[in-house]
Amino acid sequence: xxxxxxxxxxxxxxxxxxxxxxxxxxxxxxxxxxxxxxxxxxxxxxxxxxxxxxxxxxxxxxxxxxxxxxxxxxxxxxxxxxxxxxxxxxxxxxxxxxxxxxxxxxxxxxxxxxxxxxxxxxxxxxxxxxxxxxxxxxxxxxxxxxxxxx
Numbered sequence: 263x264x265x266x267x268x269x270x271x272x273x274x275x276x277x278x279x280x281x282x283x284x285x286x287x288x289x290x291x292x293x294x295x296x297x298x299x300x301x302x303x304x305x306x307x308x309x310x311x312x313x314x315x316x317x318x319x320x321x322x323x324x325x326x327x328x329x330x331x332x333x334x335x336x337x338x339x340x341x342x343x344x345x346x347x348x349x350x351x352x353x354x355x356x357x358x359x360x361x362x363x364x365x366x367x368x369x370x371x372x373x374x375x376x377x378x379x380x381x382x383x384x385x386x387x388x389x390x391x392x393x394x395x396x397x398x399x400x401x402x403x404x405x406x407x408x409x410x411x412x
Contacts, residue, residue: 275390279381281327288317293370338373345369364406371398
């Protein structure tokens with residue numbers, strides 16, 4: 263569930279495009295549940311699990327924004343998924359690999375940035391991209407590295 267500030271941020275980044283917003287919110291919700299299940303660090307309620315599968319199998323595929331931009335969004339989803347899986351493997355490696363894991367784990371930021379381009383064009387994407395990356399990489403690297411030690 264997004265906070266009011268996160269919700270307002272996504273609305274601004276996506277220029278109020280309700281279908282783009284719904285797609286990105288769905289993507290963030292799915293990625294968070296997947297991470298919780300993978301890490302086994304937070305219990306996932308069965309209703310949340312059911313809703314997440316609905317989102318993956320019904321909501322995202324039927325979203326007109328996703329359908330209209332499938333040719334560019336689907337490959338980005340594929341790469342973001344591989345990045346996240348690789349991040350989990352690299353997190354247990356040498357320092358350089360853990361730094362790479364830190365960056366790769368939030369590749370969904372790339373999808374949000376690309377969605378900003380789709381709704382607002384190149385100039386809007388460039389205007390907002392650094393702010394998106396700063397917002398999504400909100401955990402300091404030192405905290406991430408400390409977390410890996412436990």
